Amino acid sequence: xxxxxxxxxxxxxxxxxxxxxxxxxxxxxxxxxxxxxxxxxxxxxxxxxxxxxxxxxxxxxxxxxxxxxxxxxxxxxxxxx
Numbered sequence: 537x538x539x540x541x542x543x544x545x546x547x548x549x550x551x552x553x554x555x556x557x558x559x560x561x562x563x564x565x566x567x568x569x570x571x572x573x574x575x576x577x578x579x580x581x582x583x584x585x586x587x588x589x590x591x592x593x594x595x596x597x598x599x600x601x602x603x604x605x606x607x608x609x610x611x612x613x614x615x616x617x
Contacts, residue, residue: 552593552594552595552596552597552598553593555593555598556580556591556593556598559591559598559600560572560580560591563582563588563589567584567588569584570582570583570584570588571583571584579591579592586603587603588602588603589601589602589603589605
């Protein structure tokens with residue numbers, strides 16, 4: 537069973553493609569060995585020994601889904617709202 541977690545961030549006046557580009561840079565900085573593939577109609581999927589996350593762009597938002605996000609400890613405590 538995979539626990540998943542996702543969030544959307546609104547991009548405001550910044551095009552969602554530019555926001556995804558920034559996220560792509562952050563992911564590569566966090567894990568230089570990460571592999572990015574385009575799957576499922578062009579959705580970027582980042583993996584390293586399994587899927588880490590996916591990113592989807594919308595008109596005013598970028599949605600990141602983390603395959604094991606819900607199983608990671610949150611240093612600020614539970615986020616049950």
